Amino acid sequence: MSWFGVTPLKKFPAPVLGPMAPFFAAGLVIAYGINSLQGALMQSDEWKNDPRNIYAKNKAATH
Known part of the structure; x- marks a missing residue:
């Protein structure tokens, strides 16, 4: 199904995670x-x- 000639779930073979790894x-x-x-x-x-x-709360509860 297309909407104005654009398919909504078209896969593009572009690397995403590799170039973004330094930012992560x-x-x-x-x-x-x-x-x-x-x-x-x-x-x-x-x-x-x-x-x-x-x-401080943890110290007050333990002591």
């Missing part, structure tokens, strides 16, 4: 870096006793 890898590196930075900042002296700190 960079996204993983950035996500890991943000997660590590956030974890380090949550354990800093400024945020150690903040009620929004998930590490």
